[in-house]
Amino acid sequence: MKVEGYRIHQWGGPLRWDAFDLPDPQAGEVRIAVEACGIGLTVLNCIRGDLANDAARLPRVPGHEIVGMVDAVGPGVTSHAAGQRVMAYFYLVCGTCDACRTGQDSLCRNLAGWVGVHRDGGYAPFTVLPAGNAVPLPDGIPAAQATAIPDAIATPLHVCKTRARIHRGDRVVVIGAGGGVGIHMVEMAALFGATVAGLDVNETKFQAIRDMGGMPIPSRSFDRIDLAPAWGQDPPTVVIDLLGSRESLGWGMKTLDLGGRHVVLTTFREVDVPLSPRDLVLRELTILGSRYASKGELLESAQLVAAGKIHPVVSRVVPPGEVEEVHRALQDGTLLGRGAVIW
Numbered sequence: 001m002k003v004e005g006y007r008i009h010q011w012g013g014p015l016r017w018d019a020f021d022l023p024d025p026q027a028g029e030v031r032i033a034v035e036a037c038g039i040g041l042t043v044l045n046c047i048r049g050d051l052a053n054d055a056a057r058l059p060r061v062p063g064h065e066i067v068g069m070v071d072a073v074g075p076g077v078t079s080h081a082a083g084q085r086v087m088a089y090f091y092l093v094c095g096t097c098d099a100c101r102t103g104q105d106s107l108c109r110n111l112a113g114w115v116g117v118h119r120d121g122g123y124a125p126f127t128v129l130p131a132g133n134a135v136p137l138p139d140g141i142p143a144a145q146a147t148a149i150p151d152a153i154a155t156p157l158h159v160c161k162t163r164a165r166i167h168r169g170d171r172v173v174v175i176g177a178g179g180g181v182g183i184h185m186v187e188m189a190a191l192f193g194a195t196v197a198g199l200d201v202n203e204t205k206f207q208a209i210r211d212m213g214g215m216p217i218p219s220r221s222f223d224r225i226d227l228a229p230a231w232g233q234d235p236p237t238v239v240i241d242l243l244g245s246r247e248s249l250g251w252g253m254k255t256l257d258l259g260g261r262h263v264v265l266t267t268f269r270e271v272d273v274p275l276s277p278r279d280l281v282l283r284e285l286t287i288l289g290s291r292y293a294s295k296g297e298l299l300e301s302a303q304l305v306a307a308g309k310i311h312p313v314v315s316r317v318v319p320p321g322e323v324e325e326v327h328r329a330l331q332d333g334t335l336l337g338r339g340a341v342i343w
């Protein structure tokens with residue numbers, strides 16, 4: 001099958017619009033007719049080669065937030081059938097190790113990489129993936145909205161439910177609240193019962209933070225953050241850090257309440273912060289890393305969207321020709337929530 005789509009020819013280089021041959025699905029694989037693919041910062045990180053930059057993997061179709069319809073199944077695949085609606089699981093997991101078997105898929109001991117980095121993704125109208133990466137998606141959720149589910153909504157669910165265990169009475173700060181993961185983190189933390197302060201530098205995103213149940217707080221300088229509008233003078237019990245800078249980490253550790261939890265989700269190289277064991281012990285602080293989400297959490301995220309409890313914020317839905325414009329808005333920090341390309 002001949003298809004046309006965007007491909008990476010050099011990690012960090014510009015995308016190129018190509019016509020190329022799509023292989024038939026092999027044993028254990030499915031071919032997906034892509035309805036839409038999410039556009040977010042993680043895709044840009046993948047294109048830059050931040051996750052892996054092996055030249056042997058090129059050319060590569062980027063894009064991991066895939067929503068589509070199973071179009072064909074490879075030999076031996078009984079779990080899927082043509083016509084089934086699916087969303088892509090980002091990690092290429094083995095499905096058989098202890099972590100996979102106990103529903104901790106993102107901790108797979110035999111991780112083979114990522115969709116859009118080690119396998120072709122959704123910046124093309126068709127893609128072939130391992131059947132295990134095609135997670136069922138309920139009907140009734142429009143494709144562009146649904147692209148937020150497998151990462152931008154599932155990641156907040158993993159943080160709130162599994163890692164930070166957010167509950168009623170928590171005072172949660174989300175740093176980077178207007179971004180694709182951040183805006184859904186605000187709504188998810190509120191859904192789990194917390195009072196939420198959403199920090200962002202871009203005030204055009206403040207109404208959306210309010211709409212998701214958070215109190216927007218300007219955060220141009222971490223020396224002058226005033227959380228009083230959110231809940232008065234009490235310190236936060238949880239800081240969810242989507243910025244991942246030395247300043248944000250330092251601010252969180254300094255600001256948290258006794259027993260507080262600081263959750264980090266970014267993977268930038270060469271960012272570190274000095275830790276004081278005395279401070280950690282005397283204030284009983286917890287630092288948590290949070291790594292993507294399980295397949296079960298993808299399913300649960302889809303149910304939350306279908307039930308109207310979580311509202312996908314996909315503010316720019318574009319045809320293929322306008323993908324690069326959305327990339328620029330992401331780099332400028334002006335894109336609210338996620339973008340998506342429709343095929």
Ligand SMILES: [Zn+2]
Nearest residue numbers: 094097100108
């Ligand atoms: Zn595994």
